[in-house]
Amino acid sequence: MKKLRVLALMHEDLVPPESLEGHSDKEIAEWKVEFDVVDGLQQLGHEVRPLGVTDELGPIRRAVLGWKPHVVFNLLEEFHGVGVYDQHVVGYLELLKQPYTGCNPRGLMLTHDKPLMKKILSYHRIPTPRFGTIPLGRKFRGTPRRLEYPLLIKSTIEDASLGISQASIVHSDDKLSERIAFVHEKVQSDALVEEFIEGRELYVGVLGNQRLQTFPIWEMEFTKMPDDVARIATAKVKWDPKYQEKHGIITRAAQGLSEAVQARIVKICKRAYRDLSLSGYARMDLRLTDDERIYLIEANANPNLEFGEDFAESAEAVGIAYPDLLQRILNLGLRYRAAWRA
Ligand SMILES: Nc1ncnc2c1ncn2[C@@H]1O[C@H](COP(=O)(O)OP(=O)(O)O)[C@@H](O)[C@H]1O
Numbered sequence: 001m002k003k004l005r006v007l008a009l010m011h012e013d014l015v016p017p018e019s020l021e022g023h024s025d026k027e028i029a030e031w032k033v034e035f036d037v038v039d040g041l042q043q044l045g046h047e048v049r050p051l052g053v054t055d056e057l058g059p060i061r062r063a064v065l066g067w068k069p070h071v072v073f074n075l076l077e078e079f080h081g082v083g084v085y086d087q088h089v090v091g092y093l094e095l096l097k098q099p100y101t102g103c104n105p106r107g108l109m110l111t112h113d114k115p116l117m118k119k120i121l122s123y124h125r126i127p128t129p130r131f132g133t134i135p136l137g138r139k140f141r142g143t144p145r146r147l148e149y150p151l152l153i154k155s156t157i158e159d160a161s162l163g164i165s166q167a168s169i170v171h172s173d174d175k176l177s178e179r180i181a182f183v184h185e186k187v188q189s190d191a192l193v194e195e196f197i198e199g200r201e202l203y204v205g206v207l208g209n210q211r212l213q214t215f216p217i218w219e220m221e222f223t224k225m226p227d228d229v230a231r232i233a234t235a236k237v238k239w240d241p242k243y244q245e246k247h248g249i250i251t252r253a254a255q256g257l258s259e260a261v262q263a264r265i266v267k268i269c270k271r272a273y274r275d276l277s278l279s280g281y282a283r284m285d286l287r288l289t290d291d292e293r294i295y296l297i298e299a300n301a302n303p304n305l306e307f308g309e310d311f312a313e314s315a316e317a318v319g320i321a322y323p324d325l326l327q328r329i330l331n332l333g334l335r336y337r338a339a340w341r342a
């Protein structure tokens with residue numbers, strides 16, 4: 001295998017130390033993805049240079065022109081502290097004619113904007129919950145037309161379940177306007193109001209540019225959750241280890257899905273990946289109802305690559321060990337047909 005110069009692009013505060021020794025679990029959790037990727041790439045024998053970035057393009061330009069990396073490993077999720085700006089950094093890399101890993105600017109733009117993503121999915125008849133949006137600064141009172149309770153209210157642009165809790169699910173007009181106001185005030189973004197889909201919580205990893213590979217369908221299970229608590233991936237469910245333990249929250253290969261349902265899920269994921277112009281790798285979030293209706297909740301471009309997290313675990317389940325996964329992601333970055341290559 002060819003030894004590559006890999007510039008690992010990440011947030012300035014998340015540049016990991018050489019070793020985990022002497023760091024608390026809490027500290028490690030902050031930069032675990034960055035550590036795992038840099039470490040994995042080094043194990044593959046590549047020459048890796050981590051570059052921390054906050055709000056300046058100069059260091060990127062200097063590193064790209066001066067060091068001439070074969071590929072940039074993109075772990076950046078924001079610029080100027082703005083999440084949706086990561087697409088512009090990737091755009092800048094294209095302007096520099098620099099190959100990079102993960103998603104292209106168009107795919108990032110489309111998937112960061114949930115309403116826009118859902119409009120595209122609807123056009124392609126990919127099932128996604130019916131929805132409406134309430135812009136920041138506008139109050140909403142009354143009964144939503146064309147939507148049926150229960151409804152789930154979330155931010156149109158945030159990820160990591162920011163602002164999503166049990167209270168996000170509402171059954172009445174009063175609670176609806178309250179929760180919209182909450183998203184406006186606390187998350188400071190437009191509010192997305194969706195029909196709530198009762199069902200199983202599924203994730204599917206997808207890898208590829210043109211030819212796509214999917215990993216086994218993964219499921220988040222709530223093994224000790226009381227019956228009156230909705231089984232959704234709230235911020236607490238995702239990020240609070242104590243809460244996860246208390247409620248027996250685990251993720252693993254989905255059990256007992258028929259061949260037919262599995263095939264439908266895979267087809268939906270691959271179609272959505274293409275319809276949303278994704279490249280590199282992504283993770284799809286879906287819900288499956290008792291009567292086997294499948295809904296795509298969202299597509300995540302550049303999902304969490306931490307060792308032991310869902311994406312890497314589900315790859316491992318089909319024999320793609322962690323360093324091998326990183327190598328495939330590098331190869332896809334090197335092969336991506338950016339416009340400047342034409
Ligand atoms: N319409 C919905 N019906 C049921 N559950 C939902 C719905 N929208 C979101 N959720 C739950 O909230 C979680 C986070 O929502 P998601 O849209 O994926 O936001 P994020 O980008 O923060 O991951 C989902 O994984 C799911 O458990």
Ligand SMILES: [Mg+2]
Pocket residue numbers: 285298
């Ligand atoms: Mg999600």
